Amino acid sequence: MSTTAVALPRLPRTPAAGRRRPPAAVLAAGALCVVEAVALLALGLTSLDALWGTGLRPPGVLVAGTLVGLAAWVVLVAAGGACLVDGAGHRLLVGTAVGELAVLAVLAVGGASGGVHRVELAGHVVALSAVAVTAAVVPLVKLLLGTTPAAGTWTATTRRPVRAPRPPLAHRRARALTLVAVAAVLTTVALTGQPAPAGTAPTSSVDSAH
Numbered sequence: 001m002s003t004t005a006v007a008l009p010r011l012p013r014t015p016a017a018g019r020r021r022p023p024a025a026v027l028a029a030g031a032l033c034v035v036e037a038v039a040l041l042a043l044g045l046t047s048l049d050a051l052w053g054t055g056l057r058p059p060g061v062l063v064a065g066t067l068v069g070l071a072a073w074v075v076l077v078a079a080g081g082a083c084l085v086d087g088a089g090h091r092l093l094v095g096t097a098v099g100e101l102a103v104l105a106v107l108a109v110g111g112a113s114g115g116v117h118r119v120e121l122a123g124h125v126v127a128l129s130a131v132a133v134t135a136a137v138v139p140l141v142k143l144l145l146g147t148t149p150a151a152g153t154w155t156a157t158t159r160r161p162v163r164a165p166r167p168p169l170a171h172r173r174a175r176a177l178t179l180v181a182v183a184a185v186l187t188t189v190a191l192t193g194q195p196a197p198a199g200t201a202p203t204s205s206v207d208s209a210h
Helices: 024-053 060-086 091-113 128-135 137-146 149-157 169-192 203-209
Strands: 118-121 124-127
Touching: 024 060, 024 137, 024 149, 024 169, 060 091, 060 137, 060 149, 060 169, 091 128, 091 137, 124 128, 128 137
Parallel strands: none
Antiparallel strands: 118 124
């Protein structure tokens, strides 16, 4: 009894659907956002320490507002880079960069026209306008990287895997907890770095006076 082998046509293999690697511009923008967020946090901590060291005691409302604003700034910068790398969009990154440019423009104009002309930075006294213009390089680079054609194509074609639906409060709680954590760190540094009252004289000086 003879058997006949039937050759079946081979079906072309479809490549396994995997996550593509983000373009270099997207990775550079995300890395810049992370570096900026860490630098802002470090600058906030050192600035608070220097402020308490001079003996200045600003109102509590001003300190709280500054801490919350700085914490929100850090979260927005980091979230903008994460959204771009994840392919969710570049609106948050662009919006944050535009806001930073607006604030720096106000500082540059204010430093050139009147008010505070010079500030102390890392032990050196420099012009406020020069600091604002130099710092404007960071948001400008973020805008250039976040609006490149490669970044636009990445955010337009990236399809994230379908996940089980989650309640919308989960992401809001994560952002709120991050904001509170950053503000708590800054508040702790502000409270622990508070100098002793100016009226308290050192013991050695009192003894020498007698």
